Amino acid sequence: MLALVKTEPGPGLVLQTVPDPQVGINDVLIRVRKTGICGTDLHIESWDPWAAKTIHPPLVPGHEFVGQIVAVGANVSDFHPGDVVSGEGHVTCGRCRHCMAGRRHLCANTVGLGVGRDGAFAEYVVLPMTNVWHHWPGIDEDVAAIFDPFGNAVHTALAFPVLGEDVLITGAGPIGLMATAVVRHAGARFVVVSEPNPVRRALASRMGATVAVDPGARDLADVQRELGMVEGFDVALEMSGAPAAIRATLDNMAHGGAIAILGIPTQDVSLDVNEIVFKLLTVRGIYGREMYETWYKMTVMLQSGLDISPAITHRFSYREHEAAFAAARSGDAGKVILDWNPQTDG
Numbered sequence: 001m002l003a004l005v006k007t008e009p010g011p012g013l014v015l016q017t018v019p020d021p022q023v024g025i026n027d028v029l030i031r032v033r034k035t036g037i038c039g040t041d042l043h044i045e046s047w048d049p050w051a052a053k054t055i056h057p058p059l060v061p062g063h064e065f066v067g068q069i070v071a072v073g074a075n076v077s078d079f080h081p082g083d084v085v086s087g088e089g090h091v092t093c094g095r096c097r098h099c100m101a102g103r104r105h106l107c108a109n110t111v112g113l114g115v116g117r118d119g120a121f122a123e124y125v126v127l128p129m130t131n132v133w134h135h136w137p138g139i140d141e142d143v144a145a146i147f148d149p150f151g152n153a154v155h156t157a158l159a160f161p162v163l164g165e166d167v168l169i170t171g172a173g174p175i176g177l178m179a180t181a182v183v184r185h186a187g188a189r190f191v192v193v194s195e196p197n198p199v200r201r202a203l204a205s206r207m208g209a210t211v212a213v214d215p216g217a218r219d220l221a222d223v224q225r226e227l228g229m230v231e232g233f234d235v236a237l238e239m240s241g242a243p244a245a246i247r248a249t250l251d252n253m254a255h256g257g258a259i260a261i262l263g264i265p266t267q268d269v270s271l272d273v274n275e276i277v278f279k280l281l282t283v284r285g286i287y288g289r290e291m292y293e294t295w296y297k298m299t300v301m302l303q304s305g306l307d308i309s310p311a312i313t314h315r316f317s318y319r320e321h322e323a324a325f326a327a328a329r330s331g332d333a334g335k336v337i338l339d340w341n342p343q344t345d346g
């Protein structure tokens, strides 16, 4: 099969022919149709210090995908050739305390699709049946391709109740953009998005932000005054990894508020812990998606009118992977989709 491969330590990915993946008795073999490009893939492509320490080439990266089942292992009875599916990218151990209790998102032994095992930037991908999610017939293929990061957005956005609450979202990358639409759908009153990039602020407004603010130009206390807020934000979703954003969030929380942190800082962050103490804040880290409550919520919210499609801004054939990665890296894109359908072969 054709796959985009990290062939050796160092920058770049090579489109080349590799052996088809082996299908074990508990596995599902999927013909990939569309994939999303994630920040993780950009790290692997550019071979930054995280990638150099984490990735062991040769590796097929990619973990955001939709495809169609072509074969299943002998133990698999719930999935059939032709089914349209996506995959949960965290392959859990199944044996630890949390896995045994059904809290698989808390598994400490997770192997990442496209990180610790070959992923979805290929014509075929294989996953254990416990990692496969059925889509309903007729789902938009581009939206189905990004269920993995959509799940990050939903897991974070629904970590705390938002109905009637004032929500702050720091960072309007693809995940912050989707979270904006989710908290709007879930009944938040004001949704304030803080984001330095003007292209992404415009997208945030399209996704339903009440105000999209440039943190370098205007402080959040000023936005609160404009909106008539008096107590601070009830819920904050940290989706930038930026130390300044985390500090600004703490300064602007209401007493008793809650912060869900998804963004991954690349440096140490110093915080005034007094703000957490004296405001009685709850701070929760978010990693991945809940298996499979988050997937269920994604599905039913889309079926009840949630639209995340404006977060998808670019589409390329897999043969144009360099242009696709450049678009994703530019910062001026929302979600970038790679199409692996054969008709796009040029």
Ligand code: NAD
Pocket (backbone or CB within 6 Å): 038, 039, 152, 170, 171, 172, 173, 174, 175, 176, 194, 195, 196, 197, 200, 215, 239, 240, 241, 242, 244, 245, 261, 262, 263, 264, 265, 286, 287, 288
């Ligand atoms: P992204 O890098 O595309 O978006 C981050 C955004 O934050 C950018 O648009 C950037 O301009 C903005 N930003 C930078 N400084 C800011 C500041 N001071 N205030 C407000 N915004 C600021 O990333 P993404 O793909 O949308 O992912 C969001 C974050 O979540 C990243 O940190 C990513 O590494 C992390 N992530 C975590 C998980 C998890 O499971 N915990 C999964 C996927 C991604």
Ligand code: ZN
Pocket (backbone or CB within 6 Å): 092, 093, 094, 095, 096, 097, 098, 099, 100, 107, 108, 109
């Ligand atoms: Zn486990």
